[in-house]
Amino acid sequence: MPAMRYRSRSYKRVHKNTPGGRNVLRYKKKKPSKHVCAECGKLLHGVPRGRPYQIKKLKKSQRRPNRPYGGYLCSECVRKVFKKEARK
Numbered sequence: 001m002p003a004m005r006y007r008s009r010s011y012k013r014v015h016k017n018t019p020g021g022r023n024v025l026r027y028k029k030k031k032p033s034k035h036v037c038a039e040c041g042k043l044l045h046g047v048p049r050g051r052p053y054q055i056k057k058l059k060k061s062q063r064r065p066n067r068p069y070g071g072y073l074c075s076e077c078v079r080k081v082f083k084k085e086a087r088k
Contacts, residue, residue, distance in 0.1 A: 037074040
């Protein structure tokens with residue numbers, strides 16, 4: 001029987017073969033959902049999926065696109081924002 005904390009579905013169950021030839025069950029935390037644009041809801045490219053401790057290990061340039069609204073809006077929505085600001 002697994003420990004009580006592993007009995008919820010917040011953990012992903014992964015079958016692993018050990019060097020001794022046994023097949024064991026490992027419990028891993030699930031990956032977070034993909035990041036989406038705040039304006040239109042499209043998936044954002046260049047923003048990695050991972051738990052906070054994994055993202056913290058990445059370089060700043062690998063965490064999100066290096067442009068205004070990077071990691072928040074998709075490139076098309078950013079273009080619309082820039083056009084709107086320029087027309088004011």
